[in-house]
Amino acid sequence: MPASISQNIRLVSGLILFAFAAAHFLNHAVGLFSLEAMDEVQEWRLVVTRSWPGMIVLAAALLAHAVLAFTKTIQRGAWRLPAWELVQLLTGFAIPLLLLPHVIETHVAHALLGVQDGYLYALALIWPRAAWIQTALLLLVWLHGCIGLHHWLKFRSWYRLAQPLLIVLAIAVPLAALMGFMVSGRAVAALLADPAMAERMRQVTHWPGELDEKWLGLLQTSARIAVAALLVAGATIIVFRHIALLAAPKVAIAVAGGTTVQAAVGPTLLEMIRSNDIPHRSECGGRARCGLCRIRVEEGAQALPPPGHAERVMLAGLKAPENVRLACQIRPEGPLTITPLVVGGGTLAQPAEHADLQGERRTVCLVAIRVRAFPAIAADRLASDLVFLINEIFGAIGGAVEASAGRIDRFLGDGVLAVFGEQQGADQGCRAALQAIRAIDIAMDRVNDRIAAEIGRPVELAMGAHVAETVVGQLRLGGTSQLAVLGLGAEWPARLAELAATRGWQLAMSARMAAAAGLDDLDGTMRERLADAEQGSDLDIFGVQRARDIALAAGAGPGTPA
Numbered sequence: 001m002p003a004s005i006s007q008n009i010r011l012v013s014g015l016i017l018f019a020f021a022a023a024h025f026l027n028h029a030v031g032l033f034s035l036e037a038m039d040e041v042q043e044w045r046l047v048v049t050r051s052w053p054g055m056i057v058l059a060a061a062l063l064a065h066a067v068l069a070f071t072k073t074i075q076r077g078a079w080r081l082p083a084w085e086l087v088q089l090l091t092g093f094a095i096p097l098l099l100l101p102h103v104i105e106t107h108v109a110h111a112l113l114g115v116q117d118g119y120l121y122a123l124a125l126i127w128p129r130a131a132w133i134q135t136a137l138l139l140l141v142w143l144h145g146c147i148g149l150h151h152w153l154k155f156r157s158w159y160r161l162a163q164p165l166l167i168v169l170a171i172a173v174p175l176a177a178l179m180g181f182m183v184s185g186r187a188v189a190a191l192l193a194d195p196a197m198a199e200r201m202r203q204v205t206h207w208p209g210e211l212d213e214k215w216l217g218l219l220q221t222s223a224r225i226a227v228a229a230l231l232v233a234g235a236t237i238i239v240f241r242h243i244a245l246l247a248a249p250k251v252a253i254a255v256a257g258g259t260t261v262q263a264a265v266g267p268t269l270l271e272m273i274r275s276n277d278i279p280h281r282s283e284c285g286g287r288a289r290c291g292l293c294r295i296r297v298e299e300g301a302q303a304l305p306p307p308g309h310a311e312r313v314m315l316a317g318l319k320a321p322e323n324v325r326l327a328c329q330i331r332p333e334g335p336l337t338i339t340p341l342v343v344g345g346g347t348l349a350q351p352a353e354h355a356d357l358q359g360e361r362r363t364v365c366l367v368a369i370r371v372r373a374f375p376a377i378a379a380d381r382l383a384s385d386l387v388f389l390i391n392e393i394f395g396a397i398g399g400a401v402e403a404s405a406g407r408i409d410r411f412l413g414d415g416v417l418a419v420f421g422e423q424q425g426a427d428q429g430c431r432a433a434l435q436a437i438r439a440i441d442i443a444m445d446r447v448n449d450r451i452a453a454e455i456g457r458p459v460e461l462a463m464g465a466h467v468a469e470t471v472v473g474q475l476r477l478g479g480t481s482q483l484a485v486l487g488l489g490a491e492w493p494a495r496l497a498e499l500a501a502t503r504g505w506q507l508a509m510s511a512r513m514a515a516a517a518g519l520d521d522l523d524g525t526m527r528e529r530l531a532d533a534e535q536g537s538d539l540d541i542f543g544v545q546r547a548r549d550i551a552l553a554a555g556a557g558p559g560t561p562a
């Protein structure tokens with residue numbers, strides 16, 4: 001089954017199970033009011049969950065989720081996992097061990113023996129004898145579900161705004177459920193302390209007879225043994241798979257400017273890299289949701305299968321050029337040379353040839369992209385809200401720059417300075433920069449769809465673009481080092497962006513840049529001359545109202561490294 005389909009089934013089945021668990025736990029919380037209220041709510045709940053369609057959907061979700069998670073786990077090619085993945089994996093395998101015996105003493109007893117398994121029966125059965133097991137089960141289910149939900153939602157733009165409320169719910173629901181469980185459990189225990197009431201309860205609930213109890217106990221033990229046997233079988237398969245991988249054919253994976261490793265064919269590229277102790281970004285557990293594992297394929301792309309659905313969707317969202325792939329989605333069978341595109345805290349990776357650049361004169365295209373009226377947007381805004389908005393805006397800008405083989409050189413407080421053509425040369429860099437500028441203009445429509453209402457107006461950008469000879473070098477700043485462009489030419493784009501903002505243009509670009517990009521159709525642009533007092537020279541400027549209207553010269557497109 002294609003990975004994207006099994007991933008979607010796992011997600012949908014997980015959501016169904018989480019909804020069931022949440023409703024179940026909220027029902028427990030009603031125990032804070034009374035046992036009768038608990039039973040009343042349960043009756044409504046059972047209308048859905050005990051109906052044939054409800055039972056079929058629940059059973060299918062449980063089976064699909066468990067089988068797919070089990071299959072994915074035994075197919076793993078690397079076991080260096082982030083802590084959250086490890087916790088989700090361990091809770092996922094502990095849940096069936098505790099859940100199946102509970103299902104047998106309630107649902108199965110009801111279906112086969114006619115037991116009335118309402119709260120009175122369940123609490124009489126559980127409280128206080130197995131209260132800690134049920135508490136552990138509730139917490140494991142909730143933790144497992146919340147981790148899954150968090151790592152699914154964290155890439156949505158609205159999630160950060162909703163997070164405080166969701167955190168409160170994530171704590172309140174299990175807390176209320178456990179308190180309801182405790183209060184009602186104690187109430188039932190007090191009630192059943194009276195032998196007459198205990199006898200009455202056994203009659204009302206059709207409490208299983210001695211033989212039936214033994215039979216149910218046997219069923220519970222068998223279920224525990226079956227789950228344990230499955231876990232042992234899974235562990236054995238994993239061990240044998242790793243032994244088989246040692247003997248499997250190897251391919252050379254070269255990280256541009258770094259090391260080359262020999263990795264066994266079979267695992268994903270992300271697993272190959274990580275199992276060789278090379279750190280690589282990933283925040284979705286290899287589910288094609290975060291895009292942080294993306295790499296540029298320098299050599300060997302022809303041996304890779306085309307992207308599957310999930311990878312295609314993610315790469316299209318990032319506007320990634322054709323030679324960019326997700327490391328978590330490809331399983332290389334031939335030698336590959338790659339450049340990781342996201343490193344550390346999210347900085348674009350530097351091209352390999354810049355890894356230790358001492359300083360070199362290069363003619364590059366520089367684009368300053370600034371947010372207009374930034375002080376008004378930032379004023380009186382919560383720090384977390386401001387960071388969220390800026391991340392939305394800069395995320396769109398960074399995606400467009402990277403998709404056109406550019407690099408964010410530095411943050412300017414209210415914007416960024418992007419560099420194009422460091423490897424491809426100035427002319428191709430200028431064409432790539434114009435492509436990026438158009439893409440940024442279009443991407444801002446989508447950003448504004450999400451945030452304009454919050455700000456009260458759409459966010460507008462002012463951009464300045466110029467081609468200049470600069471010095472490109474690795475700057476050492478205390479414990480860190482960073483590639484940066486230096487030189488007088490590097491200051492022009494910021495001045496041009498300022499000019500664009502004052503004139504009400506979206507872009508001000510130098511005539512030199514337009515010529516380098518091969519722009520011959522500049523109808524509708526404004527022309528100005530900007531004096532440079534220090535240099536005693538003038539700069540001819542074109543002002544563009546809407547960057548998306550720029551007619552790119554034939555052949556312009558996302559630049560690719562030469």
Ligand code: FES
Binds near residue numbers: 287
């Ligand atoms: S690890 Fe998240 S997309 Fe690959």
